Amino acid sequence: MKKIKIAHVLHSVGGVDVSLRLILENSNPSQFENIVIHGIVDTTESFYDKNKVIIKEFKLPISREITFLNDLISIIKTYQILKNEKPDVIHCHSAKGGVIGRIVAILTGTPVLYTPQAFSYLSTDDTFKRSVFLFIEKLLSKGNVTLLACSKSEMKRAIEEVGFKEENVLLFNNAIRPIDKIDSLSIKKTWPDNYICTVGRPSYQKNIEFMIRVLYEIKKTTNIHLVIMGVGPVSDNLDSVKNLIIELDMSTDITLLNWTKRTDVFNIINDAKFYISTARYEGLPYSIIESMTLGTPCIVSDCDGNRDLITNNFNGYLVKENDIADFSAKCIKLLNEEELHATFSKNAKNSFEQDYNILKKIVDLETIYLKQSNLKYKKSHK
Template sequence: MKKKIMHIVESAGGVEVYIKMLLKYMDSNKYEHILVCSNDYCKNDFDSSVKAFEQIDMIREINFKKDYMSIKKVRRLIKHYNPDIVYSHSSKGGAIGRIANLGIGKKQLYNPHGWAFNMDCSNIKKKVYTMIEKFLSKFTSKIVAISEAEKDSALQNKICNSEKIEVIFNGIDIDKYNEDKKNYIINRNNLNIPKDAFVVGMVGRISRQKSPDIFVKAARKIKDNIPNAFFIIVGDGDEREEILQLITKLNLEESFLITGWVDNPMEYIQIFDLAMLISRWEGFGLAIAEYMVSKKPIVATDIDAIPNLIKHDESGYLARVDNVDSIVKGVLKIYEDSVYKEKLVNNAFKRVNEKFDIKRVAKEHEKLIDDLSRR
């Protein structure tokens, strides 16, 4: 009989991509999946990988009335579908799923996809998030950390003991990338980017976490040193208008493109000459693995899980958080030194194929679920 796994998730974006890939590569002869998700998800994207798809109202912000209603609905769904394992994803999905499972007693997996208490927020919020995670960890069979840094952070904040945490590094669908790139149609010409431009790009939500403001400020200094530089942000978010205003203020309108949300960011990454992920905090940084497999040199920030992926001066350049000059220094070093650039690209490409393939992620999940089921 197949093991039945109920996934509960509020957050879209990178978490959604992760779940799509995970469900695709887990053995469909051994496991069936029920997806309980927010209204940000599209049923058609999961038709071939889930037994059941249930959308409920879930929001990122804490709202006691709405959260209570979400918990009631999830609790009913757990009782209705009777899964072997409840797998809750992200901080909000993790809280709702684990509270809903109280008293029902299904085996409980939780993947925070980046701890909420590591976000750039007030000390009061950090303390509240830490208290919630500590309390709910008591009702969690296993916590899946997507990096060693995420595990270390949990232990430093005394969320749980080491035995409760399983590190399963994140990954990307390398096979799909190799197949899809044969059919890419996006190019510099149809994006109105000059053929001789040095394109610096980043993929991610336009939100404080991803430091789009620092990206634009760095762009100004890069442009002063590399006159043919052009800049792309692949993504969208709640800070878009502020970033557009900053682009205008720094006279970068003719050298900047914000794509909005796109179906396949990898198609845009192949246009980049250099890729950035300069986050203020980061649970894993899936975009980095995408940059690696696309053979793009990387400038990223030395924060949280990113050094688990990139070794400074070996597979990428690590800059200091919120430090424009440090970021620009990395860009110029890569631009001016082709031998250095090739070393970074080759080492990163080797590393992503060895460490960050989603097939490995799926296999490690299967082992974890099988072990948990035997307890």
């Protein structure tokens, strides 16, 4: 039986990179052949299939920022690659992958799936930039494209704001493998045992400044430390975060960790009192899914992605965005009530097993790939 070839196009960083690797490492290699087209400097790690075989990759000048020349070069080279590779389906991930992949799909007539992992227009509060990004999304929502949302919130925005037809929107929740083993830290532990944690680069999206102000309120009555993971090179608000820490005299209360191994992230989440997110928006955050399988309760802002994972007062707390008083009160309550913590932990594990275990859910994505490849077959035999 001929394998179905999937071409993945993306800027492979953060959760987008994690998402792709989980798909590649869990889909059936006897049924699907994958190739990856990504940025020159986004990742240095090879991609592997389920059998630990290295997957063919092509590196192009794909970056997060809009750079006309590099974007044009990436579109032309992606077109050349796909004309030669002849994939059955293009799956583009992230905003930049979505632009490049969808333009090439129009040129080649190949069925295309687009997974934004949070739409680009949500990434700024600048009205002009937001309208430009939304216009691009609307323009490229037409034609031979299916929106493959990573959450129900993303589905809703695709239909109500971007303008996708409901019949052209599908859902495949981000999902991970159960974390059955916690490895020792590969880095030196420099923070106290009594801590909470988060994963996310200091940026407009993650709203870390608000998180620090929440911690400042908590510290008035309760002793707790905050570990912030993922402070990498694409941290637009890092100076703002550092300045606020100094302003509030909280240098000994917060640890900023650069990007580290996922196994270290698991270790830190597992030992934390709870996981906290103050994000303005998400796709479907892997760090919260990881917390759920580890049984670490979450206190999170009520935004896209977060509200898809956390049910208020069941497996964690959902808190209205920018409500410092409620956020800090919920944190103090969870820190002080062991029975509540145990209940949230148990429910979080059950929620993961039901909806976000990729060992159970990968068949849903494989079915979608099969249906999309049939669209190409039907078109070529008209």
